Amino acid sequence: MKKSIMDFIDKYHWLALYGLFGIGTLLTNIYSYAFCARFLNLSTAKSNVVAWTLSLIFSYITNRKWVFESNKSGLWEICKECVSFVSCRIMTGAIDIFLMVVLVDGLHFYDMNVKILTNFIVIIVNLVTCKNIIFKDNIEDKVEEVELADEYVN
Numbered sequence: 844m845k846k847s848i849m850d851f852i853d854k855y856h857w858l859a860l861y862g863l864f865g866i867g868t869l870l871t872n873i874y875s876y877a878f879c880a881r882f883l884n885l886s887t888a889k890s891n892v893v894a895w896t897l898s899l900i901f902s903y904i905t906n907r908k909w910v911f912e913s914n915k916s917g918l919w920e921i922c923k924e925c926v927s928f929v930s931c932r933i934m935t936g937a938i939d940i941f942l943m944v945v946l947v948d949g950l951h952f953y954d955m956n957v958k959i960l961t962n963f964i965v966i967i968v969n970l971v972t973c974k975n976i977i978f979k980d981n982i983e984d985k986v987e988e989v990e991l992a993d994e995y996v997n
Contacts, residue, residue, distance in 0.1 A: 876891060906928070907928075910978075931969070
C-alpha cells in the first residue's frame with residue numbers, strides 16, 4: 844500500500860505543482876486585472892491583455908522549470924518550446940478576453956466574478972495543452988522513469 848502511494852506521488856507530483864503554480868498564475872491574472880481596471884481605469888479588454896501577458900510570463904517560467912521540468916537546451920529548442928507555449932496561450936487568452944468582453948461589457952455581469960470563472964476555464968484548457976502538446980515529452984519521460992524504477996524494485 845505504502846509503495847503504491849509513493850509510486851502515485853512520483854508519477855503525478857507534476858500535477859500538484861501545476862495546481863500550486865496555477866494558483867499563482869490565477870492570482871497574478873486576477874490582481875493585475877483588478878489593478879488595471881480599478882486603479883488605472885483601463886477598459887475590460889486592455890486590462891485583460893495586461894493581466895494575460897503578466898500571467899503568461901509567470902506561467903511559462905514556472906511550468907518550464909518546476910512543473911514539467913523541461914530538459915530543452917539550446918536557444919533553438921527553448922525558442923520552439925516558448926513559441927508553442929505562447930501559441931497555445933494565445934488561444935486561451937482569446938477565449939478569456941472574448942468571454943470577459945461579452946459577459947462584462949455586453950451582459951453587464953460583475954467583472955471579478957467573470958474573471959474568476961474564465962480563469963478556471965483557461966486553467967483546464969492550458970493543462971490539457973501543456974500536458975499533451977508543449978511539455979508532452981517531459982511527462983512521458985517522468986512516467987517512464989517511475990515505471991522503470993518500479994520494474995527494477997520488483
